[in-house]
Each structure stands twice: as C-alpha cells, then as structure tokens.
Amino acid sequence: MHSLQGKTALVTGASRGIGRASALALAKAGARVLVHYSSGAAEAETVVADIRQAGGRADALKADLGAPDGPHTLARQVREVVGERLDILVANAGVSVGATIEETTVDDFDRMFAVNVRAPFFLVQQLLPMLGKDSSVVLVSSLAAHASVGALSAYAATKGAIDTLVKHFASALGERGIRVNAVAPGVVETDMSKFAKTDAGRDFTLSLQALKRVAQPDDIAGAVAFLASDASRWITGDTLRVDGGSKL
Numbered sequence: 465m466h467s468l469q470g471k472t473a474l475v476t477g478a479s480r481g482i483g484r485a486s487a488l489a490l491a492k493a494g495a496r497v498l499v500h501y502s503s504g505a506a507e508a509e510t511v512v513a514d515i516r517q518a519g520g521r522a523d524a525l526k527a528d529l530g531a532p533d534g535p536h537t538l539a540r541q542v543r544e545v546v547g548e549r550l551d552i553l554v555a556n557a558g559v560s561v562g563a564t565i566e567e568t569t570v571d572d573f574d575r576m577f578a579v580n581v582r583a584p585f586f587l588v589q590q591l592l593p594m595l596g597k598d599s600s601v602v603l604v605s606s607l608a609a610h611a612s613v614g615a616l617s618a619y620a621a622t623k624g625a626i627d628t629l630v631k632h633f634a635s636a637l638g639e640r641g642i643r644v645n646a647v648a649p650g651v652v653e654t655d656m657s658k659f660a661k662t663d664a665g666r667d668f669t670l671s672l673q674a675l676k677r678v679a680q681p682d683d684i685a686g687a688v689a690f691l692a693s694d695a696s697r698w699i700t701g702d703t704l705r706v707d708g709g710s711k712l
C-alpha cells in the first residue's frame with residue numbers, strides 16, 4: 465500500500481462499519497486520522513484507541529451531520545485539531561431507510577438527503593480552505609445509485625446525487641490539485657445492511673454478485689485508501705465500483 469505518512473485525514477461516520485474500517489486503513493498507511501462520529505462516542509473512542517495502540521495518531525470529533533450547521537461545526541473542529549492543511553477527506557457518514565415508494569415519509573426522505581448529500585456538499589465547501597494540491601476527497605456512493613436493489617428509491621437518489629457531485633467537484637477543484645472520487649459499495653455486512661446477516665439476505669446478496677461471499681467493511685476500506693493515496697494520482701471525477709461484481 466502507498467504510504468500516507470505525514471498526511472492528515474478526516475473520516476466521517478468512522479465509529480462503525482465502512483467508516484471505521486477506512487479510518488483504520490488510512491491510519492495503518494501512516495495518516496493521522498480524525499475519527500468523526502455522531503452518536504457512537506464509545507465506538508469512536510475505541511477506534512482512536514486502536515489506532516494509537518498501533519503507534520498511530522488519531523482524535524475523535526463529534527458532529528450531527530443531519531443538522532444544517534453540522535458540516536460547519538465539524539470543519540471548525542478539524543481546523544482546531546490539525547491546523548491549516550487537510551490531505552484526505554472521506555465523507556462516508558450515511559443513513560438508509562428501506563421503504564417502498566408508498567411507505568417513504570417526507571421526514572425520512574429529508575433526513576437521508578440531509579446526511580447523505582447536504583452534509584458532504586457543505587463539508588467540502590467548509591473544508592476547502594484546508595484542502596489543496598494533492599488533497600484527495602473520497603465520497604461514498606452505492607450500487608443502489610445505478611441498479612435497482614430492493615425498496616431503496618429515495619436512498620438510491622441520494623447516492624445518484626453523490627455520483628453527480630463527484631464529477632462537478634472534480635471539475636471545479638482540479639485546477640487547485642484536489643482530486644474528488646467516490647467508491648460505490650455493493651451490499652456490505654454492517655449495521656446498515658443487517659439483512660445480509662440473515663440466510664435470505666445472504667442468498668439475495670450472493671445472487672447479485674459475481675464473487676460469491678458477503679463483503680466486509682475492510683473490502684471497501686482498501687479501495688478508499690487507494691483513492692486517498694498517490695497511487696490514484698491520475699484518477700479524478702470517477703465513481704469506483706467496489707461491489708464484488710454486482711449486477712453485471
């Protein structure tokens with residue numbers, strides 16, 4: 465893996481799941497990692513402790529990214545801890561509500577767009593003064609953005625918005641030397657995709673995929689670390705499918 469020694473990274477939603485695995489992967493590659501959380505203080509502190517125990521540097525930062533000023537609050541804290549320069553932003557925090565079109569409520573729709581779309585948008589905006597040449601922004605899309613997988617139309621639309629933002633951000637920020645990409649996981653066994661732990665969920669998941677096992681957060685973290693690193697220096701504006709060959 466390419467070294468991230470001397471780099472600073474913020475991973476949102478790093479208390480659990482894909483964010484936690486990404487924070488650990490970036491720290492293992494040498495980055496100093498800011499472990500963001502919202503409700504999972506104890507989980508975030510465990511991630512920080514694990515990184516420190518392995519000889520790395522990490523701090524936990526709390527912010528509710530469902531609140532309109534959440535990204536602004538988080539960006540202020542980031543600046544207080546690491547100063548003027550952020551090398552890597554992994555905007556991973558997300559929420560998902562599985563519901564048919566009929567079942568989808570306005571509250572759930574708004575919450576998903578607030579956390580999954582508004583927060584990454586304004587986090588990038590608020591962190592821009594700290595991002596610069598060779599910074600890498602990694603957003604998190606989903607298989608659901610380009611394939612119908614279950615009753616997820618509102619959630620899928622939030623991830624479609626991420627794929628659009630990646631292109632526009634990359635285009636606008638390229639001349640500053642900032643790269644912007646996304647990973648698009650398929651089903652990953654986390655709290656968000658608990659159904660993958662059931663027999664029926666596992667069968668459904670495997671039926672979608674070329675590779676016949678259920679993905680774990682680590683399977684995504686490697687791709688996040690790649691996009692964060694110099695190994696991907698000529699890639700920007702792309703959404704990288706990290707889904708075991710789902711819906712081919």
Ligand code: NAP
Nearest residue numbers: 477481482501502503504529530557558606652654656657
């Ligand atoms: P997860 O295990 O449910 O973890 C979600 C993370 O997001 C937690 O760290 C949580 O923080 C944070 N979060 C939730 N609401 C928040 C809020 N209002 N403010 C701040 N942070 C908030 O989810 P995951 O499966 O790892 O998903 C991570 C990303 O991957 C999401 O963007 C998701 O859409 C995407 N994704 C997941 C899958 C999958 O199958 N799992 C597939 C494709 C894409 P706290 O616990 O501290 O509150």
